[in-house]
Amino acid sequence: MDDVLNLFRKRRSIRRYLDRDVPAGVVREILRESCLAPSAMNRQPWRFSVVANRPAIRRLSDESKKNLLAELEANPASPLDRYGDLLRNPAFNVFYDAPCVVYVCGPREMKSVQADCALAVSYFMLAAAARGLGTCWVALGADVRDPALLAQLGITPELRIVAPVTLGYPESVPEPPARSEPVILGFLR
Ligand SMILES: Cc1cc2nc3c(=O)[nH]c(=O)nc-3n(C[C@H](O)[C@H](O)[C@H](O)COP(=O)(O)O)c2cc1C
16 A cells, blocks of 8 residues: 555546446445544544445436536526536536445534544545545535435435545546645744
8 A cells, every 4th residue: 555645646536437336345444444534522423425326326416416506596696607517417427427425424513523524535535545546525416405315325414414525446547736835824933
């Protein structure tokens, strides 16, 4: 396995996947490693819902697109506007035809839920990259509101989706997008 600094450099958001399933045992290992992330007061509030079924992933993509488009129609000045054409394209799968999507969720009312879950997502991405697997955090896939779909995912009303993350074997790995130098506001010594 790569050392951690190599993984930092190697990990990319993957938007093209091979038609190859991720073994359930590998998904479970990655989830166990995601739980090594730090969390406020070690509460470990993250919960995971795994969808490894392509038609179900497509339904979830369509559900999120529908809700985002409704939001855009209600508020045409929304920043979602830049995704309008993409969201209206019936062929567009927000999850890029990945074979697996993991919804990372946590208690709706917990103050640290976003930070805690985002840290678990970071660990998830690096644990996946260490195995040659690709991931992408897909905010466009988070707008699941249909109670029947949420129930199928095991996401009860007291939970909120923080991050849907794709998982699969990359068909291709893009060049790293440019990174800015750190903006250091101060360095008191
Ligand atoms: C909170 C968050 C939301 C994101 N949502 C999307 C998304 O909806 N669709 C997508 O293709 N990529 C999404 N990304 C991936 C970013 O576009 C990507 O991380 C960024 O361009 C840097 O590329 P890299 O991950 O390969 O370093 C998201 C990333 C984060 C952290």
